[in-house]
Amino acid sequence: MKILVCIPSLLTGGTEIQTLNLVRALVSGGYRVVTVCYFEHSLEMITRFKQAGSEVVCLSKDGTRIGGWKGIIFLYKGFRRVLKQYRPDAAHVQYMAPGAIPILLLRLLGIRQIIATAHTAADIYSSLRLVHFIQQNCVRVFTCITELAERSFFGTSLLYTEQTQLKKRNHFTIYNALPAGISISRQAKSQDRPLTIGVVSRLESIKGMDLVVPAFAQVKACHPEMQLLIVGDGSLRKQMEEQTHETRLKKAVEFAGRQPQEKLSSYYDRIDILLMPSRSEGFGLTAIEGMARGCVVVAARTGGLPEVVRDGEVGLLHEPEQIEDLTAQINKLIEQPALWKQFSNEATIYVQRFSFERFSQLFNNLYQKIENKY
Template identity: 70%
Template sequence: MTILVCIPCLMTGGTEIQTLNLVQALVAGGHRVVTVCYFEYSDDMVARFRWSGSEVVCLSPTGARVGGWRGIVFLYKGLRKVLKRYKPDVAHVQYMAPGAIPILLLRLLGFRQIIATAHTAADIYPNLRLVHFIQRHCVRAFTCITELAEQSFFGSSQLYSENTPLKRRNHFTIYNALPAEFSIRREARSFSRPVTLGVVSRLEEIKGMDLVVPAFARIRAKYPDTRLIVVGDGSLRARMQHQAQELGCADGIEWAGRQPQERLSDWYSHMDVVLMPSRSEGFGLTAIEAMANGCVVVASRTGGLPEVVRDREIGLLHTPESIDDMVDKIESLVGNVDLLQRYSTAALEYVGRYGFDRYSRLFNDLYKRLIPMNR
């Protein structure tokens, strides 16, 4: 079948990486995939989608965002042209943005076979009644990326499997997955001092990056050989570097900048503990990438992270925005290499549930079971 994957932008972010996973899974399942991007895009990400087997349509030639009523008219006309040209059997709407308008426009255009995936919890949606209307009346399935997110939307959740009973309208959870090319480390890591901390993130406040250097400075004051590797870039980079100078820990930090996806495993291999002090996190792709490389994750107790990073089993959770609590959790690992080893081994065994093959199998099964129901 022909599947239309709809997404607001094709930049470098977790939602785009997971949408790329979806494209690769559907192409592997023998489907023709067309990705339509409404607004911003990078040439690199467009090229990655095409390399993965998807045709790509960018509605905005310049990548500019169009807002208000002009934006609705722009989307209506763009989606109408795409439907007429490609005649898709299914539309899979990613991120349900902006404001579920693409779903409503698709229905207005007479399209009925729609699947929606929300990549966050319900806290960013001001009107859950609209979400419930969409789920009950507009889409065949509404998928969430964690059970916590699904519960926040609907008050109940279930992990999708090949045995999940399907109704005319459905909601369930299919976990995000490691990128298809990301392999899980086979042998256990071995830890010794000094311990290296790491960050793989956009350097933005929503990711809690303003908290990282102050926490590291306190760890380094007690364990002077500890190092920090920062992979990523963003608006806070200059501020973080200024913090490092002021707090006297700049010589212990390596600033690696933004790195391509295919090189991330090399960087994770140099990190023992990966920090994720996010203020908001729908899922936490970095967490499973780190675990797949045997790193131990210290993350804030927010969004989907408590479900992905099982506290005191495979990693540690701290109070959001609390540098004190984050430092306590990091110190418990830096000062106890045996505990690091135990969590790392457990994480390698656990992270297989987020493998790409399982994700691909579940989504292709969902399509196979859902779409024939109305044929």
């Protein structure tokens, strides 16, 4: 069975990482995979997709994004050319900008087995009428990355398992998986040193990065031994550096910059309390990466984070935008080392539900059911 995996861009975001996981899973299941990228792409990600076993076709050779009617015509011609060359049995569309257009075009061009994966919740859409039309008339399966997201789209949710029966049209939740290079730690984190607070993130407002240094300043006032490690880069880096200067915390804060995926484990291993004060988060890939390495996550109660970070079981949640609440949750872990230890140990057990092996097993099971009813 040949599967066309369709995605707008091949850069280094969470959607691309999870699409790479999907490719790895399908290839391991014996499927031939062709990844079609419509617009922006990087040589690094193209190489990683090829190394995972996929052929890669970039419709826009220079990565230019084309909008409007020209963009629709561009996609139609590109898909028609790819379908003629590869003759796939199914298409798996990553449902993000430009939204439903690729699904409608693939359907128009004769593809009947279409699977769509939404990587966000429904709150980014002003209307769900088109999403519902697509799910009811165009795709065989619509998967979401959390049950919260699935309910936001369709009102109900169902975690997909091997026992799930397919109907003519379906929607399920299949959780994202740990990316390659992040293994689940088998060794407990050491407590023979002061706890280190950290973030691993794009340094952007949507990730709540402007809240990190002010919260750390409050923590530092109560616990002078604490250190802050910031891994990542973005438009807020200069502002965050200025915040450390204004609060006289320069010696206590390390800016490590953006790091390649294969080096992230070593940074997570240095972090004991991982902050995710996001203003919006579809899933929270950083959370499961950190938990896999024994970090205790303190995250905003927003998006998919409450589903991924079980409050009071493996981590703590704080109210969005509330620096005082964020600070209080961090202080709770510092002042109760036994609680931090409990959460850290539980996190490495809990996170196994997000393993690549489980992700691969579920998607291959889904495709086997689709193939048997083809």
